[in-house]
Amino acid sequence: MSSQPRTTSFDADTIRGEFPVFDQPLTNGRPxxxxxxxxxxxxxxxVIDKERECYEQYYANAYRGVYQFGARVDEELEATREKVRDLINAEEISEIVFTSGTTMSINLVADSWGRKFLRPGDEILLNEMEHHANIVPWQQIANETGASVRYIPLTDDGRLDIQELDNCLxxxxxxxxxxxxxxxxxxxxPVEELARRGKQVGALILVxxxxxxxHMPVDVRKxxxxxxxxxxxxxxxxxxxGVLYGRRELLREMDPFLTGGHMIDRVFKEKSTWAELPARFEAGTLPIAQAIALGAAIDFVNQLSFDAIHAHERRLLEHALARLQDEVPGFVCHGPGLEHRGAIISMTLEGVHSEDLAVLLDRRGVFVRHGHHCTMPLHDLLGVSATTRASFGVYNTLDDVDRLVDAIHFAREKLRLV
Ligand SMILES: Cc1ncc(COP(=O)(O)O)c(C=O)c1O
Known part of the structure; x- marks a missing residue:
């Protein structure tokens, strides 16, 4: 990783100060x-400054203008591409495709790779904890190609049941x-293990x-x-x-996903040929200022360092789970123990509807999400229609955790559970 960590000890209050949104109290005076x-x-x-810089100082369309603004935009975009490459340790910047986000990236692979290479009888191996973005595109392409989707079972504590892998892979x-x-x-x-086991049977892996x-270092080559x-x-x-990384040999064999401007080499009246990577998969105008500012976001996390981010989020998670398990009757945290999880707590509370909980927490300035979180198959498996989710980031502090727990006590009182 190119940028040097700015600090080894994590000062969440200082980091929080770097996020303007936290400067304002809410209308009820709470933080x-x-x-x-x-x-x-x-x-x-x-990140905000970088996006503004682009609009204020050199905005132009990308990869089209020979004038100075156009050249600067191209330079900035390629700088972000290089930062992404470095972040995930890809071999070449041509393997980094800008998309609108994860959903588009997965749709791109399902469509461009799947349509060309999936055959009747092939299997796409999923599991029930996947977000809909990593299920529905595969269902669609399976229907179109005669392939089918199959699911690795989960253990009772919400991990992939690796013992079952031999049966499904x-x-x-x-x-x-x-x-x-x-x-x-x-x-x-365990992505590395899945990739290794997949290779033994000739299967690719999309993560x-x-x-x-x-939240953690990801090294695509390793x-x-x-x-x-x-x-x-x-x-x-x-x-x-967003980003799609694809191994060059795979991307080169894939057909375009969207077609139009920028992704072509030559357009004739009857047919067209495709541009080199990554342009082949970047039809139309990119989210220019956003992609440029993504580079600033990558610098930001690199400077904090993933080790420090992980240690900090782990402290928050441990504190939250200890207090919630100790103090809140009927609290259920779905998912595995600390050694297998990141800083996300999806909970159900006995006798409390997840939406009621989220609404009551909001009265205390505590913003959480409730619902199925785009994981209906997982919620079916858990046997609940919805959960309330608290998820943590670099700006959260132990005080945030305490406010969450206090707000849950408040919600239980309001619902007359105490
Ligand atoms: C695991 C996972 N995959 C995919 C997505 C979809 O991401 P996006 O909406 O940015 O395309 C999300 C968003 O919540 C997610 O959590």
């Missing part, structure tokens, strides 16, 4: 307790599509890094990952921009 980073992270000043498996970290259970999946890339996807907005960057 913002933002516990919905898994849905979308808040933005540090450096066979010569028929064309691709394993798996999340690096579950957006509900927090489960961190949905929407939740893992912002882990043997063929495709990696993530979203800018979850790594403290802008919304509207």
């Amino acid at each position: 913002v307790t933002f516990l919905d980073t898994a849905a979308s992270a808040q933005k540090p000043r450096v 066979t010569e028929k498996t064309a691709i394993i599509a798996v999340t690096g970290m579950s957006n509900v259970l927090g489960t961190i999946n 949905d890094g929407a939740q893992s890339v912002p 882990a043997g990952i063929d495709f990696l996807t993530f979203s800018g907005h979850k790594i403290y960057g802008p919304s509207g921009v």
Whole structure:
């Protein structure tokens, strides 16, 4: 990683100060307790400033203008591409495709790779903890190609049941599509092992890094990952921009996903030929300022260092689980123990509807998400229709955790459970 860590000891209060959104108290005078980073992270000043810099100083369309602004935009975009390459240790910048986010990245692979290479009888190996973004595109392409989707069973504590892998991973498996970290259970999946086992039967692996890339180091070459996807907005960057990493040999064989401007080499009246990578997969106008500011977000997390981020989020998680388990009757945290999870707590409270809980927590300035979190198969498996999720980021403090627990006590009182 190129940028040097700015600090080894993690001062969450100082880091919180870098996020302008926390400068304002809420209308009821309470501080913002933002516990919905898994849905979308808040933005540090450096990211906001970088996006503004682009609009104020050199905005132009990308890869089209020979004039100075155009050249600067291209330079800045390529700088971000290089930062992404470095972040995930890809071999070449041509393997880094800008998309609108994880959802588009997975759709791109399912469509461009799946339509060309899946055959009737092939299997796509999923599991029930996947986000809908890593299920539905595969169902669609399976229907169109005669392939089918298959699911690795989960253990009772919400991990992949690796003992069952021999039964599900066979010569028929064309691709394993798996999340690096579950957006509900927090489960961190053994991606490297899956990739290695997949290779033994000739299967590719796509890792949905929407939740893992912002919180832990991901090395595509070391882990043997063929495709990696993530979203800018979850790594403290802008919304509207995301990344697809694909191994060059795979991307080169794939047909375009969207077609139109920029992705062509030559257009004739009857047919067209395709541009080189990554332009072939970047039809139309990119989210220019957003992609440029994604580079600032990557610098931001690199400077904090993933080791420090992990240690900090682990402290928050431990404190939250200890207090919730100790103090809140009927509290159930779905997912595995601490050693297998990231900083996400999806809970159910006996006798409390998840929406009521979220609404009452909001009265205390505590922002959490409730619902199925785009994981209906997982909620079916858990036997609940909804959960309330608290998820943590670099700006959260132990005080935030305490405010969460206090607000849950408040909610239980309001619901006359005490
Ligand atoms: C694990 C996971 N995959 C995919 C997505 C979809 O990301 P996006 O909406 O940025 O495309 C999310 C978003 O919550 C997610 O948590």
